[in-house]
Amino acid sequence: MRFDIVTLFPALFEGYLGEGLLNKAIKNELVDIHRHDLRDFAPDSVHRPVDDKPFGGGPGMLIQVEPTVKCVEAVQAMSPMPARKILLTPGGKRFDQRMAEEFATDQRLILLCGRYEGFDQRVTDIWQPEEISIGDFVLNGGEVAAMVIIEAVIRLIPGVLGDQQSNIDDSFSQGNRLLEFPQYTRPREFRGHTVPDVLTGGDHGAIAKWRAEQSRLRTQARRSDLLVESENDIKNPNA
Ligand SMILES: COC(=O)COc1cccc(COC(=O)c2cn[nH]c2)c1
Numbered sequence: 001m002r003f004d005i006v007t008l009f010p011a012l013f014e015g016y017l018g019e020g021l022l023n024k025a026i027k028n029e030l031v032d033i034h035r036h037d038l039r040d041f042a043p044d045s046v047h048r049p050v051d052d053k054p055f056g057g058g059p060g061m062l063i064q065v066e067p068t069v070k071c072v073e074a075v076q077a078m079s080p081m082p083a084r085k086i087l088l089t090p091g092g093k094r095f096d097q098r099m100a101e102e103f104a105t106d107q108r109l110i111l112l113c114g115r116y117e118g119f120d121q122r123v124t125d126i127w128q129p130e131e132i133s134i135g136d137f138v139l140n141g142g143e144v145a146a147m148v149i150i151e152a153v154i155r156l157i158p159g160v161l162g163d164q165q166s167n168i169d170d171s172f173s174q175g176n177r178l179l180e181f182p183q184y185t186r187p188r189e190f191r192g193h194t195v196p197d198v199l200t201g202g203d204h205g206a207i208a209k210w211r212a213e214q215s216r217l218r219t220q221a222r223r224s225d226l227l228v229e230s231e232n233d234i235k236n237p238n239a
Pocket residue numbers: 087088089090113114115116117118119120124131132133134135136137138139140141142143145
């Protein structure tokens with residue numbers, strides 16, 4: 001899978017691309033990540049400005065349409081692979097695990113990262129990206145949001161995670177609408193906190209039952225909204 005990241009701060013991704021899961025996926029050629037500096041497409045190649053004041057007044061600066069459209073079109077042309085075009089923005093459609101599973105089936109994602117007060121509206125009108133949000137908050141730029149999407153997607157690519165089972169049991173994966181049950185490992189007792197006996201008893205039926213109940217209780221306590229959704233799914237499976 002190929003990712004193209006369009007940003008004013010390509011250096012922000014250096015540490016991220018060099019570490020752990022992503023580095024292994026790149027080394028194993030399961031993932032191919034390219035960074036593109038918007039400033040390389042600035043009309044003035046000396047000072048390379050790509051932002052300007054908003055028409056009609058207002059605070060801050062906007063990223064101009066010309067360098068942005070020229071950049072994303074040049075990036076698109078770098079590979080014949082059809083790409084899903086994504087613009088990270090607080091005002092976008094909320095990203096979730098189902099979207100991650102959908103994106104993981106694409107050959108290529110182009111991620112456009114905003115800064116300042118955002119892009120000139122004509123970037124959206126001309127390039128027509130999907131506008132995606134990772135949550136109801138405002139970051140200084142789309143780069144961190146892009147990393148969130150890259151990480152959530154690449155871990156679903158077969159071969160990236162060592163043990164595929166680990167992501168099947170994850171909360172939210174494969175349509176699962178319940179939070180994950182509590183997990184324990186050695187030692188069996190620490191400062192008076194012991195591992196639940198059922199988990200060390202070897203009765204796999206009892207363990208599965210206990211885990212299902214713990215997931216339900218945890219979901220009820222922390223995310224009762226998910227329980228309503230999952231009950232609706234059961235009542236109206238074709239909804
Ligand atoms: C049309 O959209 C734009 O112009 C995007 O512009 C901006 C402006 C400032 C910051 C960002 C970064 O995205 C987020 O803050 C974000 C994404 N998800 N949740 C928060 C993007």
